[in-house]
Amino acid sequence: xxxxxxxxxxxxxxxxxxxxxxxxxxxxxxxxxxxxxxxxxxxxxxxxxxxxxxxxxxxxxxxxxxxxxxxxxxxxxxxxxxxxxxxxxxxxxxxxxxxxxx
Amino acid sequence: xxxxxxxxxxxxxxxxxxxxxxxxxxxxxxxxxxxxxxxxxxxxxxxxxxxxxxxxxxxxxxxxxxxxxxxxxxxxxxxxxxxxxxxxxxxxxxxxxxxxxxxxxxxxxxxxxxxxxxxxxxxxxxxxxxxxxxxxxxxxxxxxxxxxxxxxxxxxxxxxxxxxxxxxxxxxxxxxxxxxxxxxxxxxxxxxxxxxxxxxxxxxxxxxxxxxxxxxxxxxxxxxxxxxxxxxxxxxxxxxxxxxxxxxxxxxxxxxxxxxxxxxxxxxxxxxxxxxxxxxxxxxxxxxxxxxxxxxxxxxxxxxxxxxxxxxxxxxxxxxxxxxxxxxxxxxxxxxxxxxxxxxxxxxxxxxxxxxxxxxxxxxxxxxxxxxxxxxxxxxxxxxxxxxxxxxxxxxxxxxxxxxxxxxxxxxxxxxxxxxxxxxxxxxxxxxxxxxxxxxxxxxxxxxxxxxxxxxxxxxxxxxxxxxxxxxxxxxxxxxxxxxxxxxxxxxxxxxxxxxxxxxxxxxxxxxxxxxxxxxxxxxxxxxxxxxxxxxxxxxxxxxxxxxxxxxxxxxxxxxxxxxxxxxxxxxxxxxxxxxxxxxxxxxxxxxxxxxxxxxxxxxxxxxxxx
Amino acid sequence: xxxxxxxxxxxxxxxxxxxxxxxxxxxxxxxxxxxxxxxxxxxxxxxxxxxxxxxxxxxxxxxxxxxxxxxxxxxxxxxxxxxxxxxxxxxxxxxxxxxxxxxxxxxxxxxxxxxxxxxxxxxxxxxxxxxxxxxxxxxxxxxxxxxxxxxxxxxxxxxxxxxxxx
Numbered sequence: 001x002x003x004x005x006x007x008x009x010x011x012x013x014x015x016x017x018x019x020x021x022x023x024x025x026x027x028x029x030x031x032x033x034x035x036x037x038x039x040x041x042x043x044x045x046x047x048x049x050x051x052x053x054x055x056x057x058x059x060x061x062x063x064x065x066x067x068x069x070x071x072x073x074x075x076x077x078x079x080x081x082x083x084x085x086x087x088x089x090x091x092x093x094x095x096x097x098x099x100x101x102x
Numbered sequence: 103x104x105x106x107x108x109x110x111x112x113x114x115x116x117x118x119x120x121x122x123x124x125x126x127x128x129x130x131x132x133x134x135x136x137x138x139x140x141x142x143x144x145x146x147x148x149x150x151x152x153x154x155x156x157x158x159x160x161x162x163x164x165x166x167x168x169x170x171x172x173x174x175x176x177x178x179x180x181x182x183x184x185x186x187x188x189x190x191x192x193x194x195x196x197x198x199x200x201x202x203x204x205x206x207x208x209x210x211x212x213x214x215x216x217x218x219x220x221x222x223x224x225x226x227x228x229x230x231x232x233x234x235x236x237x238x239x240x241x242x243x244x245x246x247x248x249x250x251x252x253x254x255x256x257x258x259x260x261x262x263x264x265x266x267x268x269x270x271x272x273x274x275x276x277x278x279x280x281x282x283x284x285x286x287x288x289x290x291x292x293x294x295x296x297x298x299x300x301x302x303x304x305x306x307x308x309x310x311x312x313x314x315x316x317x318x319x320x321x322x323x324x325x326x327x328x329x330x331x332x333x334x335x336x337x338x339x340x341x342x343x344x345x346x347x348x349x350x351x352x353x354x355x356x357x358x359x360x361x362x363x364x365x366x367x368x369x370x371x372x373x374x375x376x377x378x379x380x381x382x383x384x385x386x387x388x389x390x391x392x393x394x395x396x397x398x399x400x401x402x403x404x405x406x407x408x409x410x411x412x413x414x415x416x417x418x419x420x421x422x423x424x425x426x427x428x429x430x431x432x433x434x435x436x437x438x439x440x441x442x443x444x445x446x447x448x449x450x451x452x453x454x455x456x457x458x459x460x461x462x463x464x465x466x467x468x469x470x471x472x473x474x475x476x477x478x479x480x481x482x483x484x485x486x487x488x489x490x491x492x493x494x495x496x497x498x499x500x501x502x503x504x505x506x507x508x509x510x511x512x513x514x515x516x517x518x519x520x521x522x523x524x525x526x527x528x529x530x531x532x533x534x535x536x537x538x539x540x541x542x543x544x545x546x547x548x549x550x551x552x553x554x555x556x557x558x559x560x561x562x563x564x565x566x567x568x569x570x571x572x573x574x575x576x577x578x579x580x581x582x583x584x585x586x587x588x589x590x591x592x593x594x595x596x597x598x599x600x601x602x603x604x605x606x607x608x609x610x611x612x613x614x615x616x617x618x619x620x621x622x623x624x625x626x627x628x629x630x631x632x633x634x635x636x637x638x639x640x641x642x643x644x645x646x647x648x649x650x651x652x653x654x655x656x657x658x659x660x661x662x663x664x665x666x667x668x669x670x671x672x673x674x675x676x677x678x679x680x681x682x683x684x685x686x687x688x689x690x691x692x693x694x695x696x697x698x699x700x701x702x703x704x705x706x707x708x709x710x711x712x713x
Numbered sequence: 714x715x716x717x718x719x720x721x722x723x724x725x726x727x728x729x730x731x732x733x734x735x736x737x738x739x740x741x742x743x744x745x746x747x748x749x750x751x752x753x754x755x756x757x758x759x760x761x762x763x764x765x766x767x768x769x770x771x772x773x774x775x776x777x778x779x780x781x782x783x784x785x786x787x788x789x790x791x792x793x794x795x796x797x798x799x800x801x802x803x804x805x806x807x808x809x810x811x812x813x814x815x816x817x818x819x820x821x822x823x824x825x826x827x828x829x830x831x832x833x834x835x836x837x838x839x840x841x842x843x844x845x846x847x848x849x850x851x852x853x854x855x856x857x858x859x860x861x862x863x864x865x866x867x868x869x870x871x872x873x874x875x876x877x878x879x
Contacts, residue, residue, distance in 0.1 A: 025789030
């Protein structure tokens with residue numbers, strides 16, 4: 001019988017981080033990039049919680065809590081910035097925002 | 103006691119801050135605030151002086167500590183401190199009042215009164231400070247506020263140059279003072295005045311001539327003694343009340359006060375040198391004052407000369423007499439400066455005495471009070487200057503004959519140039535339109551004059567001094583009264599001012615637009631006018647020696663430091679920055695890739711290399 | 714989610730994966746965090762995302778364009794698979810006892826030097842206890858940060874409005 005070990009959780013967490021990172025790299029839509037970031041954070045949350053559970057230590061869980069807090073704040077600010085940018089540039093593509101150079 | 107002293111010290115600073123932050127545009131409110139502050143200082147100072155029984159009040163606390171070393175912040179309120187505190191607070195208050203009238207039409211009153219408040223703060227600091235480092239801090243602060251106030255009319259070339267000159271010349275003296283403080287700390291291990299006094303009693307071998315001469319550099323700079331006297335006459339470019347407060351009554355006297363505070367550190371050689379320099383200054387400044395045309399410059403040179411008297415008294419071992427003269431001088435010199443301010447104000451900022459004349463009829467109160475000041479400084483019997491100056495002369499007569507002769511010649515000269523000033527300004531006929539139309543000023547300006555005139559008359563009667571104020575003067579003055587040759591001294595002193603009066607009467611009673619001395623003794627006039635070429639010598643030094651040296655150093659610096667080290671390191675940095683610039687492509691995806699490469703590198707490092 | 718052309722579709726997939734993660738939390742006995750995950754992420758954050766997607770109207774128009782540059786596509790696939798491989802090969806500890814883990818010296822130091830360790834618990838009160846004792850300062854900082862981000866968002870959105878006027 002296949003038992004679920006912590007390793008399976010960790011592999012899944014790493015995959016989530018990897019997929020998030022892939023999204024971050026390949027998408028040009030800043031909205032989608034933000035979403036990918038959230039996905040990466042979720043992967044990290046899963047890993048943290050796994051360690052917390054297996055190590056019998058609540059610190060990891062509390063960290064997950066903090067990460068959620070920070071992520072929510074980050075999304076709010078990020079989206080506000082995005083809206084501000086969109087109103088200036090009329091686009092949400094990262095290529096159109098590359099005007100720091102030149 | 104502490105809260106009283108602290109609030110007195112920081113009240114003017116607070117007022118200056120408020121003026122600076124909120125009242126920059128509101129001249130009326132700023133001047134009112136400043137005058138109220140000075141009144142508050144006067145009240146606090148009086149309660150500090152008379153409200154306590156102890157003869158010496160000392161208090162200190164840690165200012166800041168570095169490792170095992172700490173800097174103390176403390177007050178030492180003893181007899182001389184109380185007397186100076188009284189002078190500063192009282193004369194300061196009168197001059198604030200006078201400024202209300204004098205500066206009434208000035209557009210930059212907030213700056214002026216803010217500067218006055220800063221000055222009051224720092225001067226009180228010097229008066230109360232209980233250690234040399236604190237004195238030095240406030241010493242620099244008075245220098246700074248003096249700079250601010252001299253440069254009040256900074257749009258004129260004269261004022262801006264004079265302020266710079268005052269600041270730089272003072273820096274020279276302060277540098278010596280700083281070295282002195284370091285030496286003191288090195289050899290005594292403390293800069294606290296009480297501990298220093300105990301230590302120097304305990305082991306006299308620690309007291310050396312070089313040490314006290316270095317400390318005396320501070321006095322030479324601040325009290326404008328030879329050879330750093332050149333800044334004081336130029337400092338007259340500032341507003342007249344400032345000259346009265348800073349450059350006559352208090353700040354320059356702080357130099358003498360510093361000497362009193364550390365008198366236990368002085369060796370006989372150093373004292374002799376100070377006495378001789380002081381006496382020489384008394385005579386030299388008299389000659390300079392004799393030929394000046396600017397009313398304030400005459401008074402400035404007279405201040406120099408009187409400071410010389412104080413230094414001579416200190417050098418001859420009579421610090422109490424020096425402080426006595428400082429007190430009376432603060433009264434009558436502030437009186438004369440304010441009187442000259444009143445004249446200048448009435449004559450629309452005309453300062454040339456040959457453009458005055460006949461002002462006695464137009465400005466009776468000013469003329470009368472000014473005459474009191476002139477009589478007092480000349481040592482006319484039973485006025486304040488008579489007691490203090492003749493005490494110095496008598497002391498010198500008994501202990502050091504050469505210095506007595508110099509000082510006596512200086513006393514005659516004082517009478518001559520003072521009566522000259524009075525005759526030319528107030529007697530005769532008006533010699534310009536502004537003098538013809540001059541009228542007496544408001545009570546705001548004559549009130550302080552009258553007060554100071556009364557003090558100039560009675561300030562010499564030591565018996566009138568409350569015990570709390572005069573405690574420091576008592577012993578030395580008792581010695582003076584027990585010295586021999588008293589009657590002879592009275593004759594000499596009286597003849598000095600009578601000679602001066604007659605001389606001035608014969609020369610200056612009826613003058614026109616030129617100084618009669620130029621016609622009769624042109625050579626003598628020229629020499630006095632040149633002030634012995636001190637300014638020229640310093641200019642030569644700066645131009646021909648200091649500037650080339652500075653230029654040489656600059657070339658060395660350009661070649662080695664900035665060429666090799668600064669530019670070289672900048673080149674390396676530029677190389678790196680070009681590399682980094684290549685990474686800067688402006689696309690967020692590229693940055694993500696860089697970031698992830700970094701992360702992977704870190705993982706690799708931590709997992710493989712650290713293992 | 715990553716390769717869906719329509720952002721709304723991507724967001725829906727995202728919600729599914731978030732709920733999945735919540736399920737994983739349940740499997741890990743962290744019921745409180747699972748609830749939070751659903752509430753905060755699926756509930757608040759994703760709604761915000763969808764709201765912005767609709768506000769900016771980035772649906773069909775953007776969807777027609779290429780979703781990516783091929784260079785970044787290839788690089789992205791390569792790098793992220795490298796990342797996953799590296800993580801899996803290095804990141805899986807052989808045992809979870811913490812202190813004696815040889816492959817993570819830094820981590821084991823940190824774990825062993827922890828002064829008071831909170832034991833894992835499924836109870837919410839344990840969370841509350843941990844947050845109010847050991848993590849008192851962090852939670853206050855987090856609260857302050859939330860406030861700042863709120864202020865920041867308000868200012869950002871105001872500025873744009875002013876920019877439109879001009």
